[in-house]
Amino acid sequence: MTTTMNPVSVSPAVPAEVSVHLRVKRYNPEADTRPHWQDFTVQALPSDTVLNVLHKVKWTQDGTLSFRRSCAHGVCGSDAMVINGENKLGCINLISTVGTDLTIEPIRGLPVIKDLIVDMEPFFAQYRSVLPYLITDDDPGYKERLQSQEERERFDDTTKCILCACCTTSCPVYWANGSYVGPAAIVNAHRFIFDSRDQAASERLDILNQKSGVWRCRTSFNCTEACPRGISVTKAVEEVKRAILYDRV
C-alpha cells in the first residue's frame, strides 16, 4: 500500500563558481583614524549567501575582517549590514539575487566599533524603554489565560521581530535624530499594546506619544522594505499612532 507520486526532478544544481567582488567599509579603532574601503575577490557559488562570502574572506584571506553572525539562516538577527545600499541580513541574501559586485557597510545610525560591528546598546536601550513585556494585574490562577484566534492574530505580525535593527537603522529620521525610539521599539510595543492579555497599553502609548515617540515617523516605508521578517513595520507604527489619537486598541 505504498503511496507514490510523480517524481519531480528537483536538482539544487551545482553551477560553476563565480567571482564575487566585494568592497567592504573597514574600520579598525586600534589603527585607523577614519573608515576606509577595502576590495576583496572570492570565488563563490550563486547559491552562497553574502555571509558565506564574508566568511570566505575572513577564513582564507584576512582574518581581521570582523562582523557578527550566529544562526546563519535569518532568525537570530546578528548580521544586519548595508549591502549595495540596502539594509539586509547577510545570511539570507544569495549571490544569485544580490549580484557579484557587492558594497558592504555597517548599518547606519549606530556608532561603528570595528568593520561591520556597531554598538547595539542604544538600540536595545530604546527597545527596553517601551516596556516590552506582558503587564497584567489579574491572577490567572493555575491555568492558561484564554485568547481567541482572532485576538492572537491581531498582533501576530509584530511577534516575528528578531531585533536585528534593519528597520531602525534604515530610517532617515533615526539617522538624523538618535533620540527617536525607532521602528523596532515601536514594533515591540505594538506586540503588547494589541495583545488582549496585556493591561499596560496606555502606559506604552504615553511613552510613544512623547517627542521621541511615533510622531517622529515620516512614513518613508524604509523600515517595511528593510524588515527581513516581512513585518509590515510602517503599518504597525500607524496603528500605534491611531491608538494614541483615538484612544483605541
Next chain:
Amino acid sequence: MNVHYHSYDAVIVGAGGAGLRAAIETAGKCRTAVLTKLYPTRSHTGAAQGGMCAALANVEEDSWEWHAFDTVKGSDYLGDQPAIDVMCKEAIDAVIDLEHFGLAFSRTPEGRIDQRRFGGHTRNHGEAPVRRSCYAADRTGHMILQTLYQQCVARDVNFFNEFQVFDVLYSGEGSDRRMAGVVAYELATGDLHVFASKGVLFATGGFGKMFRISSNAHTLTGDGPGVLFRSGIPMEDLEFYQFHPTGIYGLGILLTEGARGEGGILRNGLGERFMERVAPTVKDLAPRDMVSRAIHAEIKAGRGAGPDKDYVYLDLTHLPPEQIDAKLPDITGFVRTYLGIEPKKEPIPIQPTAHYAMGGIPTNIDGEVLVDANNTVLPGLYAAGECACVSVHGANRLGTNSLLDIVVFGRRGGKAMLEYIQDVPHPDIPRGAEGPVRERIESMKAGSGGEKVAEIRTELQATMTADASVVRTDESLQRARDVIAGLKERYKEVKIDDKGVVFNYDLTEAMELGHLLDLAQGLVVGAQARTESRGAHWRDDHPTRDDVNWMKHTFAHLGEDGTITLDFKPVVLGKYEPMERKY
C-alpha cells in the same frame, strides 16, 4: 591586558532558554550576572521551531505518564526514568508559566493553547500519534527566547553581553573543592573579567559545529562543556548525538518535524513513502533516529533523489496552501530563500543534519553537576539545557523535549543555585586567577605556526559528518579518532591574523575550535567503546541493542595529557522495562 574583578552570588553563563529561565529564578533574589558571548536574543533557542510537549490535554486525552513513556521509549531506554518523570510532570506547569509570561501560543477555536502531533509522541503507550506539542506557528523557540528575555528585561537582569567564558575557578582541594567563579573575555575590549561567585550555572547550548552538515549556529562550539571538560569535569554520553532527518539538502538548515506533524510526507527518489515500511503505525512521525537511519538506508539502496541520489524529499504539496501559510510560514520561507523552490508545488530535498547533543555535562535533576559516576556533586556548579545531560533524552531525544528541557531544568537549576548560595561564604579568589587564560590568549596571538583555524575546523567537520554520524563502524570511528589526533597536533601550531583587542573573532574562533576538538574526541572515543546500537548511536558492526552490557551511561574524562578515559554509570530504571522499540 586589563583585568577587572567582580563579585556575585550567582553567575549564569549563556543566555538562551535555559540561562534566561534560570535568571528569572535568581534575579532580584541574589546578586546575579548573566554572561553571554552573544546578545541574549541571538541565542539558538530562537531557531527551534516545532513546539514544546506537555500533556495539557487541550485537544485530546493525554497524560504526563504517556509523555514519560514515550520519552523513555524514545530514549531507547537509556534515559533515567525518575528524571524523565520530573520533566514530563513539570511540563504542564512550565507551559502555563510561559503563557503567564506572555508567550503568544497558537490557539484553539476555544481560545486555549493549541497542540499538534510530533514524532514519537503517542497516546496510551504507542497506540497512535497524539496532539501534545504546544506551539506558536513554526517559531516556538523564537517565542520562548523572546518571552524569557522580555521577562528578564522586566526584572532588570544584569547582563554582560558579548562576554565569553574561557575558564572556571574552584576553591579547595579534593572533597572540599567547590565552585568559585569564572574568567570571561570581553569581546568589545579584549579585557579579562574575573567573576568571583558562589554559584555558577552553565547554559551554553550544544556543539553541533563539529559536523559539516549541521542545523547549529556558527556559535555552537561547546564552550561550557569544553571549559569544564578541561578543568576535570567528566562528560556524559557524548556518543549520543542526534541527526535530525529533515535538514535542507546541502545546508543542514532545520525544517521542523512539525511539517510532518501537519501531514508532510517523506518520499524517496522513486516517490515512495518509505516510512510506511519502517514504522507502520506512526509512519513519518517515528522518532528522529529511526527516520534518519531510514533515509540513510534509502540513499544507500540507490533510492535517493537528485543527480547523485544523495537526498530524499519532504513533500508538503498535498497540504492546503492556507495551512502551510498559517502553520509553517518560516520553514517554507527558508526553502524559497535557499533552494528557490515553492514548497506548495514541489517536494523539498532534505538530508539528515547534525542537530542536538543528548550528552554533555552530567547533572542531577536539580542541575547540580556530577564529577564522577557515583553522583558526587561539585558544590556550587550547575548546568542546564543542551550543554547538560540529566539524562532525560538518553540515546535519542524526542522532538519538542529540548524546549521542555531548557525551561524545566533551567528553572530547577536556578532555584537550586539560589538555595545553595544562601549559606555558603563568598569565595576568595587570589589575584592573578586569570593567569592561565591570559597565557593562552597571548600564546595564541604570538603563534607563528602555519596552521589556519578554518582549515582545521573544516577537516574536523568533514570527518565527523563522514565517519561519526548517522551510521558508524569501528573502522570509521578509528579513522575519525586518528584524524582528530592529527588535528589536535596541528591546532598547537595555529596562527591567527588578528592581533588586536577589539572584537577579535579571529582569536575567539581559535579558542572555540579547541573546545570542538576535545568534545569531538570524547564523542568518538565513547562511540567506539559502545559496541551496540542504541537510539542515535548506530553501529553497523554491532547492529543490535545490548541491554546486558550497555544499560549504562559513559563518563568521559579528559586527562591532562589529552587522552580520554571512560567510566560508566548504570541507567536508573523506573516502571518501564526495556523492550524492543517498534512504532
